[in-house]
Amino acid sequence: MTSSGLNIITTLRQMILTGELQAGERLAEIPIAERLHVSRTPIRIAFRALEQEGLLTKLPRRGYEVRSVSAIDIEGAIEVRGVLEGLAARQAAENGLSQQQVDEMKMLLTTGDLLFADAVFTEADVESYHHMNQRFHQLIIEAAKNPAIQAALTRNAHMPFASVNALAIDKNNMQQEAKRFAFAHQQHHHVFHAISAQQGARAEGIMREHAHATLGFDRNYHKLEQRGALTIFSQPL
Amino acid sequence: MTSSGLNIITTLRQMILTGELQAGERLAEIPIAERLHVSRTPIRIAFRALEQEGLLTKLPRRGYEVRSVSAIDIEGAIEVRGVLEGLAARQAAENGLSQQQVDEMKMLLTTGDLLFADAVFTEADVESYHHMNQRFHQLIIEAAKNPAIQAALTRNAHMPFASVNALAIDKNNMQQEAKRFAFAHQQHHHVFHAISAQQGARAEGIMREHAHATLGFDRNYHKLEQRGALTIFSQPL
DNA sequence: CTTCCTTAAATTGGATCCAATAATCAACTT
DNA sequence: AAGTTGATTATTGGATCCAATTTAAGGAAG
Incomplete structure (x- = not known):
């Protein structure tokens, strides 16, 4: 009985996104199969699916590797999003x-507002914001x-995030980060207003700019990444 | 020795795109495996891949079916493109x-111009235009x-085209269709000009509008489709 | 010591086998 | 006659087996 209550693709995707499988790491079917206590069949299917998702790259006769992406790739994916x-x-x-x-969006916006009402902005707040933010974006897509x-x-969601793992925040500078989040959240308000007012072009414009808030703010995230202090959302702020 | 020199996914994709497997048709692993003279393993992998591509829909315990899309789906996909x-x-x-x-684009544009220089526009011309067009768009993406x-x-390319098969043209009204193609080709010229002049915003605007040329011109393609006189490109015009 | 050739190991791809599960159909009961 | 229940069938999912191919390693020869 394998422990995984969920399917293998999801498990592997999580392992990649959390960094348990590191970028550039080579993946062969048999070792992974043994590690997850399943046979090669589901692994083979999962590898191909993850390749299509853009998380893995196929190596001709040497299996797959966790895709590592450059800063340029990340910026490109942000533009696409x-x-x-x-x-x-x-x-x-x-x-x-x-x-x-409308009701749910208002509720989400209020939830976000409360996070910035306090003087301090903690890592727990980041987590809360992340959930709120994810739902907000999903609602608009729906x-x-x-x-x-x-x-x-x-297809694009995870693509740029295989090499880094988690939130695009500098944990050592939460005060500064709080300002980024607050700004991004203001954009949420503006997007909501534009949509409510049926101002399609304006809504589109704000949202396009908003994508850059993900991490385009200052371009020094490469340095942060190297210091291990960086984490990147798999969803936009 | 299986006959297929190419892999199964490609084969199945073609069968769907050409309409050999019709929209809404239910696909089980074993019958398809026998039909293609392979075992279930490659079929299983292919079905999942095609599902991710959006060509197949999974039915809980009844296999897969060729995805059928509505006119609304098609319009949505055109907006995305x-x-x-x-x-x-x-x-x-x-x-x-x-x-x-630059050289290749100029060459392609000239090729297109020649197609409209003649008085008549034949189905063979449509084919030529299709190849030229595909390369032109690919070049811009590169x-x-x-x-x-x-x-x-x-991920999007084939999505809307599972239900219909081939070119978005009314074969019974080639004179009219020629005008559509000619207009679309003019847009190619304009896009090329904007890109060459480094006018990014203008290039973007023209290209967005150009996507509608795919079949958004007149919205009566549903009728055409029913008459069997319709065919739709899997690439934009 | 280096290089080339041969051989073994690693690894994927396809085929088949077995188990689990859901759908369908038929028979039996009320 | 209709509904319910049980059995059979259809179908997927996972495991293992076999074949083909490539990479890697090791030994022999120059």
């Missing part, structure tokens, strides 16, 4: 929000009613 | 084209130097 979520925001504005969606957006995003 | 290729055009403009890329764009597009 920007235009996709921008499109989502515009279509959401065009479609209009349901009352239920409101766009365009399944192709979600499809394109899933 | 619009923003992605728009981004590509903008980044291409920002990066600038190499001399080699020039963008953003691998995330290509990744997001592959």
Whole structure:
């Protein structure tokens, strides 16, 4: 009885995203199969799926390796997410929000506001913000009613985040980071306002810019990464 | 010795795209395996891959089915492609084209021009245009130097085209169709001009609009489809 | 000491076998 | 006659086996 209640693809994806399997690490079927106490069959399927997701790169006759991405790759993926979520925001504005969606968004925005009401911003707050933020973005994508957006995003979502692991924050400088988060959250308010007012073009523009808030703020995240103090969201702020 | 020189995923993808496997058709592993003279293993891998590509939908305990998409899905996917290729055009403009890329694009544009120089526009011309067009778009994506764009597009490329098969043209009305193609080709010229002039925003705008040329021109393609006179490109015009 | 050739190990790809589970159909009971 | 229950079938998921191929290593010869 293997311990995993969930399927192998999910397990492996988590192992990559959490950094348990490091970027550049070479993966062969048999060792991984033994490590997860399953046979090669599900591993083979998982490797191919993860390759399509962009988390693994196939090496001709040497298995797969965890994809490592450059800063350029990350910036490129952020641009892509920007235009996709921008499109989502515009279509959401065009479609209009349901009352239920409006209510939930207001609730999420208030939740975020409260995080910045306190004087201090802790790592626990980052976690809370992350959950709130994730749901907020998901709501807009749902409101766009365009399944192709979600499809394109899933392909991209994890892509840039295989090499680094977790939140794009400098844990040693939380005061500074709090300002970044607060700014990003202001953009949430503006996006919500634009969508509510059916201002599609404006909503799109804000959302595109908002994508850069993920980590484009200052470009020194490479240094942070090397210091091990960096963590990167697999979802935009 | 299996006959297929190419891999199973490609084979199945072609069968779906050409309509040999029809939209809504239910696919079980064993029958398909026998039909392609391979074992279940490669079929299982292929089904999952094709599911991720968006060509197949999984049915809980009943196998897979060829995804059928609605007109709304198609329009949504066109919007997505619009923003992605728009981004590509903008980044291409920002990066600038190499001399080699300029030369090839000019060559492609000339090739297209010649197709419309004749009085008549034949189905063979459509085929020629298709090849030229595909290369033109690919060149812009390459020039963008953003691998995330290509990744997001592959996920989307086939999505809307599982239900219909081939070219988005009304074969019974080639004169009219020729005008559509000619217009789309003019947009190619404009995009090329904007990119060459490093006008990123303009290049992006034209490209976004150009996506609609794929079939958004007149919205009666549903009727055409029902008449069996419709065919849809798996690449934009 | 270096280089080339031969051989063994590693590794993937495909085929088949076995188990688990859900769907379908038929029979039996009320 | 209809509904329910049980059995059979269909179908997927995982494990193991076999073949093909490539890489790596080691030994022999120059």
